[in-house]
Amino acid sequence: MGAFLDKTGRIGYNGIQRDFRRYIIMNVTQKLIKAHLVTGEMIPGQEISVKIDQTLTQDATGTMAYLQLEAMGIDKVRTERSVAYVDHNTLQSGFENADDHMYIQTCCAKHGIYFSRPGNGICHQVHLERFGKPGKTLLGSDSHTPTGGGIGMLAMGAGGLDVAVAMGGGAFYLVMPKVVKVELTGRLRPMVSAKDVILRLLQMLSVKGGVGKVIEYTGEGVKTLSVPERATITNMGAELGATTSVFPSDEVTRAFLKAQGREEDYIPLEADADAEYDETVTIDLSSLQPLAACPHSPDNVKTVAELGKMKIDQVCIGSCTNSSYADLMKVAAILKGKTVADNVSLSIAPGSKQVFNMLAANGALADIIAAGARVLECACGPCIGMGQSPNSAGISLRTFNRNFEGRSGTADGKIYLVSPEVAAFSAINGYLTDPTSEAFTGVDVRMPEKFLINDNMVIVPPADGSSVQVRRGPNIKPFPVNDPLPESIRADVLLKVGDNITTDHIMPAGSKILPYRSNIPYLSQFCFGVCDKTFPERAKAAGKSFIVGGSNYGQGSSREHAALVPLYLGVKAVIAKSFARIHRANLINSGILPLTFKNEADYDRISLSDTLELPDILRCVNENRPIFIINHTTGDRIELEMPLSERQAKIVAAGGLLNFTRG
Numbered sequence: 001m002g003a004f005l006d007k008t009g010r011i012g013y014n015g016i017q018r019d020f021r022r023y024i025i026m027n028v029t030q031k032l033i034k035a036h037l038v039t040g041e042m043i044p045g046q047e048i049s050v051k052i053d054q055t056l057t058q059d060a061t062g063t064m065a066y067l068q069l070e071a072m073g074i075d076k077v078r079t080e081r082s083v084a085y086v087d088h089n090t091l092q093s094g095f096e097n098a099d100d101h102m103y104i105q106t107c108c109a110k111h112g113i114y115f116s117r118p119g120n121g122i123c124h125q126v127h128l129e130r131f132g133k134p135g136k137t138l139l140g141s142d143s144h145t146p147t148g149g150g151i152g153m154l155a156m157g158a159g160g161l162d163v164a165v166a167m168g169g170g171a172f173y174l175v176m177p178k179v180v181k182v183e184l185t186g187r188l189r190p191m192v193s194a195k196d197v198i199l200r201l202l203q204m205l206s207v208k209g210g211v212g213k214v215i216e217y218t219g220e221g222v223k224t225l226s227v228p229e230r231a232t233i234t235n236m237g238a239e240l241g242a243t244t245s246v247f248p249s250d251e252v253t254r255a256f257l258k259a260q261g262r263e264e265d266y267i268p269l270e271a272d273a274d275a276e277y278d279e280t281v282t283i284d285l286s287s288l289q290p291l292a293a294c295p296h297s298p299d300n301v302k303t304v305a306e307l308g309k310m311k312i313d314q315v316c317i318g319s320c321t322n323s324s325y326a327d328l329m330k331v332a333a334i335l336k337g338k339t340v341a342d343n344v345s346l347s348i349a350p351g352s353k354q355v356f357n358m359l360a361a362n363g364a365l366a367d368i369i370a371a372g373a374r375v376l377e378c379a380c381g382p383c384i385g386m387g388q389s390p391n392s393a394g395i396s397l398r399t400f401n402r403n404f405e406g407r408s409g410t411a412d413g414k415i416y417l418v419s420p421e422v423a424a425f426s427a428i429n430g431y432l433t434d435p436t437s438e439a440f441t442g443v444d445v446r447m448p449e450k451f452l453i454n455d456n457m458v459i460v461p462p463a464d465g466s467s468v469q470v471r472r473g474p475n476i477k478p479f480p481v482n483d484p485l486p487e488s489i490r491a492d493v494l495l496k497v498g499d500n501i502t503t504d505h506i507m508p509a510g511s512k513i514l515p516y517r518s519n520i521p522y523l524s525q526f527c528f529g530v531c532d533k534t535f536p537e538r539a540k541a542a543g544k545s546f547i548v549g550g551s552n553y554g555q556g557s558s559r560e561h562a563a564l565v566p567l568y569l570g571v572k573a574v575i576a577k578s579f580a581r582i583h584r585a586n587l588i589n590s591g592i593l594p595l596t597f598k599n600e601a602d603y604d605r606i607s608l609s610d611t612l613e614l615p616d617i618l619r620c621v622n623e624n625r626p627i628f629i630i631n632h633t634t635g636d637r638i639e640l641e642m643p644l645s646e647r648q649a650k651i652v653a654a655g656g657l658l659n660f661t662r663g
């Protein structure tokens with residue numbers, strides 16, 4: 001026990017003499033897990049827990065995480081570094097968002113958390129630049145936390161409650177993942193981008209291809225990718241449903257950290273020569289072409305060439321996937337001296353103040369402005385529907401990571417996910433453009449030797465925050481807490497949905513709703529609004545209900561609101577073909593049962609409005625007995641499954657993690 005990663009990136013063991021250190025053949029993922037393992041065995045499929053070194057929150061999930069931290073009675077965070085970012089709810093069209101920012105800021109001062117002020121940038125971009133460290137674990141209340149895998153971190157997304165527990169020094173529980181080796185060979189051709197690498201992988205593996213897996217990149221091609229390029233790839237690994245994605249930490253990583261004035265944070269970390277993997281995929285970087293994910297799923301990928309010169313209405317450049325200095329320098333070079341086409345609205349949101357400042361200092365921003373781009377603040381912005389919704393049935397090209405139906409704020413908007421190169425050329429031409437077919441290739445952006453470093457928008461917490469008064473505005477309402485699991489549950493099916501339901505379906509975001517992330521009763525009116533507007537009212541009236549879903553239920557965001565709001569509305573269980581990782585954990589944490597069909601075909605044996613009963617469910621959970629449900633409407637008896645670890649069974653029986661931790 002007591003394994004750690006030493007300065008050379010090897011696993012060392014405390015209490016064993018240096019010379020006798022065991023040295024076992026491992027891949028990067030296994031090394032990172034081994035060095036942080038608290039409980040469990042590293043056998044894929046088994047529950048393990050790991051120590052968390054760093055945490056991050058963003059404001060849309062952060063308020064809930066800090067309310068939960070307070071409810072757990074934690075005075076001061078026990079991590080090496082915890083950072084709270086404000087990047088999602090930066091539109092201040094009323095008092096709500098500003099109130100939430102104030103709440104988070106004062107909470108940070110009280111509990112020892114660094115506070116990244118609004119304007120400083122998108123959490124994942126800033127964390128990569130200023131705080132992430134190879135060899136460390138990072139847990140974030142945002143599904144794109146795996147961005148940190150770009151510098152060799154084990155970086156995972158989770159619900160706010162799990163992040164609150166980690167801030168209090170508690171371990172993070174997860175299923176030991178399988179490790180997929182993605183062998184990169186060759187080198188990207190000019191105008192083909194890191195975005196095309198991850199889009200290709202999504203095309204190959206699909207939005208559920210990564211569930212229960214870590215995607216680990218190896219091979220000669222790795223060396224040809226800069227840290228921001230690697231981060232684009234690990235960021236969008238979230239769309240594969242993967243637990244996380246990781247690159248080795250090498251000389252490229254060292255150069256990045258050095259340029260960020262943090263060379264001392266570097267350790268090398270690579271897979272041992274004969275390391276084993278559960279699966280292998282090979283991608284020849286030299287053979288890739290510019291790609292686009294078509295509406296409404298990140299895995300609906302086609303080549304830009306085959307889509308042809310489609311007329312477009314909007315282009316949005318930014319988001320935590322593609323808003324680095326290098327990305328925006330490429331965009332500026334393409335836009336220089338040109339004008340955005342008459343039929344196109346182009347918006348650009350730099351990922352961080354560092355990026356924005358550097359573009360301003362070197363004149364690239366002037367080129368962007370001169371071309372007619374609408375420059376937005378450094379924040380998530382249009383990616384989460386905070387403004388820039390496209391026109392009716394509008395076609396929008398975005399360098400973002402998600403194109404779920406309705407997420408842009410325009411119900412019939414058609415969103416295509418593309419690289420910065422495709423986005424910039426298309427904005428000028430007014431139609432979808434394959435950049436490899438353009439004559440202009442004068443884009444050769446090098447990583448700067450030194451980034452512009454100015455952390456003045458990060459507030460360091462006082463050593464003793466005990467006298468700080470936490471300021472709570474009227475937008476902050478208490479969050480719902482479940483009752484312990486009853487002996488049996490009888491209720492009606494109030495919603496039946498299909499495959500790949502996203503958390504954006506369950507609990508939409510956007511500028512009208514997002515400001516109410518701290519107000520579950522208000523939010524509840526919009527639950528499943530995209531699928532069935534009558535659901536909230538019917539669920540409230542019924543008092544308790546079941547939801548039936550298809551496969552990969554709950555993919556996408558880490559927002560625990562997609563569990564807390566159903567909890568508030570009385571949903572007792574979701575019966576689905578399969579679940580996405582973070583959402584399943586959030587359901588368990590809320591005490592909502594995540595049940596799966598033993599035989600997927602039984603999905604057809606339950607209809608909307610059927611009355612179902614889970615007899616003796618408490619005993620089944622406590623004693624790990626087979627679970628079945630009775631369909632009183634049809635008389636059917638349907639076998640279900642709910643594989644829970646011992647700890648998860650206790651959480652579910654207690655009615656959620658908060659009840660469980662409070663004892």
Ligand code: MIC
Nearest residue numbers: 060061142143144557558559
């Ligand atoms: C997203 O991209 O969907 C978000 C908004 O960043 C979410 C978090 C949230 O819903 O607040 C995520 O990815 O986890």
Ligand code: SF4
Nearest residue numbers: 144319320380383384
């Ligand atoms: Fe923000 Fe979009 Fe990234 Fe989510 S995916 S963190 S909304 S930029």
